Amino acid sequence: MTRDITDSFMGWWQPSPSEAAPARTDDLETALRSFRNPLFLVQGEDGKPQVRTSGQAVLGNASPVTQGLPLLAFVPPLPPENLGSRDFLRRHGLQYPYIAGAMANGITSEAMVMEAGRAGGMGFFGAGGCTLARIETAIAFLKKAAESSPFPFGFNFLHQPGSPEGEMALAELYLKSGITCVCAAAFMRMTPAIVRYRVQGVTPDEKGRPLPKNRIIAKVSRVEIAEKFLAPPPEKILQQLLSQGLLTEEEVRLGATLPMADDITAEADSGGHTDNRPAMALLPAIKAARDAAVRTRAYTHIPCVGLGGGIATPASAAAAFALGADYILVGSVHQACVESGTSDAVREMLARCGQADVTMTAAADMFEMGGRVQVLKRETMFALRAQKLYSLYREYPSIDALPDDTIRFLEDKIFQKSIAEEWESTRRFFMERDPSQLKRADEDPRHRMALLFRSYLGQASLWAIQGNPDRKVDYQVWCGPAMGAFNAWTKNSFLEEASERRIRTVAFNLLAGAATLTRFSLLKAQYPDIPAHTGTFSPLGLATLEPMMS
Secondary structure, three states, X not given: OOOOOOOOOOEEEEOOOOOOOOOEEOOHHHHHHOOOOOEEEEEOOOOOEEEEOOOEEEEOOOOOOOOOEEEEEEEOOOOHHHOOOHHHHHHXXXXXXXXXXXXXXXXXXXXXXXXXXXXXXXXXXXXXOOOHXXXXXXXXXXXXXHHHOOOOEEEEEEOOOOOHHHHHHXXXXXXXXXXXXXXXXXXXXXXXXXXXXXXXXXXXXOOOOEEOOOEEEEEEOOXXXXXXXXXXXXXXXXXXXXXXXXXXXXHHXXXXXXXXXXXXXXEOOOOEEOOOOOHHHHHHHHHHHHHHHHHHHOOOOOOEEEEEOOOOOHHHHHHHHHOOOOOEEEOHHHHXXXXXXXXXXXXXXXXXXXXXXXXXXXXXXXXOOOOEEEEEOOOOOHHHHHHHHHHHHHHOOOHHHOOHHHHHHHHHHHOOOOHHHHHHHHHXXXXXXXXXXXXXXXXXXXXXXXXXXXHHHHHHHHHHHXXXXXXXXXXOOEOOOHHHHHHHHHOOOHHHOHHXXXXXXXXXXXXXXXHHHHHHHHHHHHOOOOOHHHOOOOOOOHHHHHXXXX
């Protein structure tokens, strides 16, 4: 910082009257990290920039003040709780604008949800792919854990396009259990189940406006889907639910003016199900859709818009907030944390992942529709094998039509058992989960083939969660390039080790880092000669972070 500062200052700095000696530091990086204090960049008596962390700023004063120094830049305090929307924090009872996103099959586990909530954010249990009994167990655990020391939490509500009955059963479970906040994911349209969950229990406030009992944070990657969640429920579905006795007339009347979602998460390039949307294009577009909905429908409570997908470092978190995100949702990075519901083997694989070590492949739950998920490709052959199965499904009408060498490949490499044995285990699975699929398979040989292939895809994620050493080559690990970015940021730090990664430590680093880097951007905008290397944030331990965050 050696530039000639003549006539370039913005005002004057002066010490606080109550201070005997003003706080001064030569460590700009430390001053930026002290985000609960102001930062003054002043011209020292030697003509060089100096940093003050206390005092007063007098802006636009052309005449020198007593004991004052020329003010080159001023950065106000920026605690992490101020990064996003206060409305979002109040609505959900949070301290920080931070969500631990739901990862299916309980990867976002009870322990992770609990720790996220107790750290000041909010976690959503990864209910996708779980049985109702497993979800009930998670509900009981989290409700009991929150009795003595309350914390916010929610559950995932995953769209089930092939099983509307299963989707309605999930809605009934959440309603019966008093789960009042869900993350709605993978929806392409509004369904009776999600509408029932949203509208059941709505009451009028003192002015007669709808006051929902149940909150929905919708995760979407397309503007047209966001628009559906920003609109009231379809009248046809409301009337259907009324005729079935699932909603009352008052609930239908109030629900007709209620947006389907309280908040919208713009899902960019995430792990698992993703449309690989670029965050810089997606978030502004969905914010614009939100603004249009508010203008058109005159909503009293304005839905917030957050960003998920690709957020893995302080820089990406800061960029999300700078782009206007009301909150951030973090997923892939949490899977490598010790609280996640996966195996140590997967955590170690994730800790070695680079940004290019991911790819898209066939999805189990939307297999026939051509649905795809983003997964880890390093140290596993799952992506290649899943895509091979989808190609076979597209090319052949049934299992019986497959060439002999393909049958041998399936039995030796994919199923590691005969087709007949694999079908029997597949049949037992769907008999418990969704018997209607078996009826359809009896009538349609191609659907029978799809169920067989989906069996492998579904089991591959469970093998990874269980850490099954015999099927390591088939591990399905949902993961986005954000994981590689996190690994690069943590290289040569204590967080490089998978065993050191805890959700509270990760979340606090991302939030504290985002606040620090945002303050650096404010400083550099006023004084461009600040060296770029001072705008960094390295991983900090919890003992250092907790006093900063409180």
